[in-house]
Amino acid sequence: MNDSRLRRPSAVRTLRVGEMKVSYVPDGAMLLKPAGGPPATADRHWSGYSAYLNDTRRLVANTGGLLVEHGTRALLIDAGFGPRAVPENSDHPDRGAVHGGSLPGNLALLGRSPTDIETVAFTHLHPDHIGWACVDPPLFTRATFVIPKAEWDHCDPEVAALEARTRLVLAGEEVFPGVHAVALPGHTAGHTGFVIASHGVRLLAFGDAMLSSLQIRHPEWSAISDADPDRSELHRRRLIAELLRPDTLGFGIHFADVVFGRVRPDGREAAWHPL
Template sequence: MRDGGSADEQSAVRVLQLGGVRFTYVVDGALAMVPGAFFPAIPAAYWTEHPEVLDAKGRVTASAGGLLVERDGRSLLVDAGLGVATDPVEIGGEPVAFSDSGALPDTLTALGHKPEDIEAVAFTHLHVDHTGWAFVDGRKFFPAATYLVAAQEWAPHGRGELIPGAPGRAEVIEPLAGTHQVIGDGDEVFPGVHALVTPGHSPGHTSYVIEAGEQRVIAFGDVFHIPAQITHPDWPSLPDVDAAGVLAARRRIVEELERPGAIGFGIHFGDQAFGRVRRGTDGLLRWEPVEAEAVLPAPRVLGD
C-alpha cells in the first residue's frame, strides 16, 4: 500500500515508528466540511486557487479518530473519535459538515488491540468528534483506561455550562464527571508524554508532546484544522471560542514544531496526518507531510 497520502482523501490507518515508539492513527471515520461555512474567514479565492485540497463535491476532506501511542508494552490513546455518526451538521438549516463514522472499534480489532488494552485516554478537548467512543451506554468503552482532561477544559463543564461543540451531557459529560483525572500544563501524563494546554479552540484545549528518542511528535488536536492555517494562522475555524487564544495556541505549537526532530500530528489533515513544518524562502510556514506506512485503507469514505 502506498505510503504517500493526499490532503483531499480520508486518512488511511497509518503507522509511524520513531525511537522505540509506535504511533498509529486509529481512524474512526470520514468527515467533510463545507469551506465557506466551516471556514468563513478564508477568502473564496483560496479555494479556487487550491482545488487540490477539496473533494469532488468541493468540500474539505478530513478524518476523525485517535492517535495510539505504544511504548514498552503500554498504550495511550489521544482522543476517542466521533463515534457512530452519519447525519450532516447543520446551522440555520444549512449544512456545515458531513460524516460517516463509527469504525474505531473495528479498526482497533484489525490492529490486534482490544479496548481493555488502552491504559489511558488523553483528550485534546471535549468536542463530539474527539469523545465519541469515551462511553457506550454510560460505561467506559476503554474500561481499564484513565481518562485525562485538562482542568481548564473541564471547569465550565463541571459548572454545568453548555459549551459549543460538546457532546451530550447524559452521554459523555455526566459519566466523565466521576471518572476523569485532571491534568495541567507541563504535566507528564504518561511516560514520555507531556501536556501543553493550548486554549482557544475550546476553554482548555490541550496538545500533547510525545518523546520518541531524539524525535518527538506533537499531537495538536484542533489548534489547526487544515494545513493552510499553519501558513495563515489568522484564519480561524467556525467552532473556535476565543480568537486571541487560538492565535496564541498556534504560536506556541509552531514554536514546538520548528524545533529539531519535531513531527506534528494533525488529526483532521486528510491523509497527511503526520508532517513537519518548514519555513520557505518567502518566510511562510508550510506543512510538509511525512511518509507513514498505510497498514489499512480508510475505513469509511464519503461518497462523491
C-alpha cells in the first residue's frame, strides 16, 4: 500500500455492493492527536507506526458521509462537520483542527442534490457526524433523520431541535432498502453501524467504532473519546470477526484515504486491506 494514503484525507470514492452504488462523500478533514486518539495512552505506541502520522505528528481523519444509492433513491449515512472550521486547541485531549464545508459540492460531483436524499441516518450524534443536518436554512429539505433510540436518549439540545423530522430506530431495523442498523455501543451509548447488503455482498459502515485502520490490528486500542472503552473493544472484536467474512467489505469514515477495504488474517492478527 502507498503510505501516503495513510496521511491524507480521502477524495470521493465509489464502489458497488451488489445492485447498490456506495460512495464516500467528503466534507472535510480532522486531525487527531496520537496520544489521545487510538491508543489512548502514551505517544510511544506510535513509534512503529510513523507512516500513519503527518508531518505535524497528527493522525489524519475524514469527516463526511456515505451515500447509498438504490436506483433513483438515495440514503446518506452521517452528515459531516458542516460549513465551519475549528482550529486546534492545545487543551483538547485528542482533537486537532477540524474543517468541513465540502459535502454539498461533492454530492453534486456524484450527480446528487441534497433534495435527492430521502433519509439521513446517523451512527451517533457527535458534531463531525451531524453538521449539515443542523444548518439553517435546512440543507436536506426532504429527508427523514434516522437516529438510534439509545443515542437520542442522550442527545444535546441542538440535536433535539431535529425531533419533528426524526425517526428513532433499534438494532436490526431496516432504514432503507437493504440497509439495517446494528448496535455498536462504546464510543457513545447508542453508537450504531449500518449493514448494506445486496446480492450476497455486504458492506459494514461502522462509524467511530474504529477511528484508524490500525485498530483492526490492535482492537485493544481505544480512544479518549470512547465513552466506554471496554464495551468499545468488545464490539470492535465482534466487528472484526464479521469483517473477516469473505462476503464482507468495510467502510471506516475516519480512515484517511483508505475508507473502503477488506479485513484479512495477518499471522495471529488481522489487517485492513484498502480497496
